[in-house]
Amino acid sequence: MNIEKLLEGIDYIDKNIGNDRDIEGISSNSREIKENYIFLAIKGLEFDGHKFIGSAIENGANTIVYTNKDIDFRDGINYIRVDDSRIALAQISNKLSNYPSKKLRMIGVTGTNGKTTTANMISFILTKLGDSCGNIGTDGADLIYKTIATEHTTPEITDINNILIEANKLNLKNIVMETSSHGLYLKRCFGIDYDYGVFTNLSPEHMDFHKDMENYFKAKMILIQNCKKAIINKDDDYGKKALKLVKNPISISINEESDFRALDIKKIDEGLSFKIKGINFKLKRFGIYDIYNALCAIAIASDLGYRLEDIADVLKDFKGVKSRLEFIENDLAINIVVDFAHTSTAFENIYKVLPKDKDIYAVYGISGDRTVEIREAIGEISAKYGVFSVITVDDPKFDTFENISNDIVRGIKKRNGKYKIIENRKDAIKYAIKSAKKGDFVLCLGKGEENFLKLKANIKTHYYEKDTIREVLKEI
Ligand SMILES: CC(=O)N[C@H]1[C@@H](OP(=O)(O)OP(=O)(O)OC[C@H]2O[C@@H](n3ccc(=O)[nH]c3=O)[C@H](O)[C@@H]2O)O[C@H](CO)[C@@H](O)[C@@H]1O[C@H](C)C(=O)N[C@@H](C)C(=O)N[C@H](CCC(=O)O)C(=O)O
Numbered sequence: 247m248n249i250e251k252l253l254e255g256i257d258y259i260d261k262n263i264g265n266d267r268d269i270e271g272i273s274s275n276s277r278e279i280k281e282n283y284i285f286l287a288i289k290g291l292e293f294d295g296h297k298f299i300g301s302a303i304e305n306g307a308n309t310i311v312y313t314n315k316d317i318d319f320r321d322g323i324n325y326i327r328v329d330d331s332r333i334a335l336a337q338i339s340n341k342l343s344n345y346p347s348k349k350l351r352m353i354g355v356t357g358t359n360g361k362t363t364t365a366n367m368i369s370f371i372l373t374k375l376g377d378s379c380g381n382i383g384t385d386g387a388d389l390i391y392k393t394i395a396t397e398h399t400t401p402e403i404t405d406i407n408n409i410l411i412e413a414n415k416l417n418l419k420n421i422v423m424e425t426s427s428h429g430l431y432l433k434r435c436f437g438i439d440y441d442y443g444v445f446t447n448l449s450p451e452h453m454d455f456h457k458d459m460e461n462y463f464k465a466k467m468i469l470i471q472n473c474k475k476a477i478i479n480k481d482d483d484y485g486k487k488a489l490k491l492v493k494n495p496i497s498i499s500i501n502e503e504s505d506f507r508a509l510d511i512k513k514i515d516e517g518l519s520f521k522i523k524g525i526n527f528k529l530k531r532f533g534i535y536d537i538y539n540a541l542c543a544i545a546i547a548s549d550l551g552y553r554l555e556d557i558a559d560v561l562k563d564f565k566g567v568k569s570r571l572e573f574i575e576n577d578l579a580i581n582i583v584v585d586f587a588h589t590s591t592a593f594e595n596i597y598k599v600l601p602k603d604k605d606i607y608a609v610y611g612i613s614g615d616r617t618v619e620i621r622e623a624i625g626e627i628s629a630k631y632g633v634f635s636v637i638t639v640d641d642p643k644f645d646t647f648e649n650i651s652n653d654i655v656r657g658i659k660k661r662n663g664k665y666k667i668i669e670n671r672k673d674a675i676k677y678a679i680k681s682a683k684k685g686d687f688v689l690c691l692g693k694g695e696e697n698f699l700k701l702k703a704n705i706k707t708h709y710y711e712k713d714t715i716r717e718v719l720k721e722i
């Protein structure tokens with residue numbers, strides 16, 4: 247497609263045409279530019295993409311999309327000035343890739359906790375019902391017959407489109423994707439028509455980026471107010487607020503009256519059982535919060551016309567998502583659990599479901615970009631539930647382990663809780679396992695499936711929680 251054809255239907259202010267060569271691809275990263283690509287210069291939070299226009303041309307760009315007024319033009323290059331380069335990136339990428347999302351039923355899932363689990367439940371249920379569903383999220387893209395690694399929970403729009411093109415080739419009918427608040431705010435999903443948008447819940451996270459809860463909520467609402475049908479958790483305070491912002495939402499709940507309410511919740515040997523509209527459901531999960539995740543998935547499948555009895559029959563086989571309340575086998579009869587909890591709500595939800603007559607050791611640290619308040623809150627919640635905190639390194643990034651652990655300890659001390667500080671994560675896990683007796687719980691929290699630690703700045707050092715636990719078990 248040449249530039250004139252490509253520009254039809256794209257919002258731009260000015261154009262200066264220097265060539266009519268076909269455009270082969272698009273990127274906002276100069277390092278990814280190849281021969282005959284378009285380079286989108288984005289003024290980012292860290293860098294100004296306009297500085298890389300020269301190197302993009304060196305790498306083969308034939309077209310530059312920009313916002314700064316005073317840039318130098320070179321002969322033979324197209325220059326297109328736009329008002330918002332993130333929107334332009336999305337519009338051009340969607341057009342160049344021939345709108346792959348339009349050939350799919352698109353389901354977005356947003357909220358602070360439960361995105362990955364809910365998305366996995368949705369793809370599991372739909373696929374088992376014969377309605378093939380791929381999944382894009384924190385653990386990469388799973389297109390049933392093919393997996394693709396991704397950088398972000400919600401990838402850049404150009405990466406999303408490449409994944410959707412693959413989904414089209416594989417004839418998938420649905421794609422469920424986690425839409426993070428960063429992704430929504432930075433317009434990584436701009437132009438994707440979501441058939442469904444799910445809002446799980448909202449609690450403080452990513453305050454370094456959004457500054458306050460109002461902005462954080464607004465970012466989430468970009469999905470909820472722009473999708474065709476919203477599924478909203480009515481038991482959540484922000485869910486109640488969201489319900490007022492959309493037409494014809496579908497509400498889910500446990501406590502309040504709603505369209506899909508789980509009643510008669512019981513703990514059973516295999517996990518949990520509950521009823522929706524008189525139909526029995528079984529879930530092989532122990533966290534009550536997973537009922538909320540299941541309700542969102544059930545609501546979508548039901549809205550698509552599947553019978554609740556058939557959905558229940560499929561859901562009973564859902565075994566969970568890797569590193570979300572995952573038990574690690576061992577010969578010590580200790581309950582060693584890996585969980586990706588990294589918000590105070592997630593910590594509290596796990597503590598709530600554990601037996602009161604067992605000792606609980608939680609091995610955790612908190613990422614350097616989380617606020618002091620979150621660190622203190624997690625320390626305090628751990629102490630409130632009588633949990634022994636083994637404070638260790640998570641991803642200190644641009645902060646120090648010492649600062650982070652001091653903040654956690656301040657929270658623990660508010661409730662006179664027990665704790666030990668062991669910086670090396672493997673040593674911390676070893677300490678917790680050695681301290682636990684048969685039947686006790688050792689919770690390894692926060693890293694989940696991530697395969698790195700960011701000990702200094704954003705530099706990744708290889709680390710994988712489950713391998714470390716297995717090494718420790720061999721050494722004990
Ligand atoms: C806050 C955030 O999300 N920032 C992302 C964003 O940065 P940005 O737009 O401000 O860009 P920038 O780094 O300032 O660079 C400006 C422009 O110059 C370009 N550039 C830069 C250098 C160069 O040599 N050449 C070049 O062209 C960049 O590609 C970019 O287009 O765009 C960059 C390029 O795509 C991302 O790398 C960067 O992710 C950062 C590193 C990040 O860690 N993001 C996390 C927080 C994130 O997005 N997380 C959410 C989920 C979180 C959760 O729920 O847990 C996610 O969806 O993954």
Ligand SMILES: Nc1ncnc2c1ncn2[C@@H]1O[C@H](COP(=O)(O)OP(=O)(O)OP(=O)(O)O)[C@@H](O)[C@H]1O
Nearest residue numbers: 358359360361362363384535538570585586587592
């Ligand atoms: N509905 C929920 N409410 C509260 N906590 C939850 C809920 N679902 C999951 N959790 C907790 O949050 C952790 C992360 O779950 P999950 O990965 O599904 O969430 P997420 O929103 O995708 O997180 P992230 O975007 O950071 O990957 C789980 O391990 C569990 O501890």
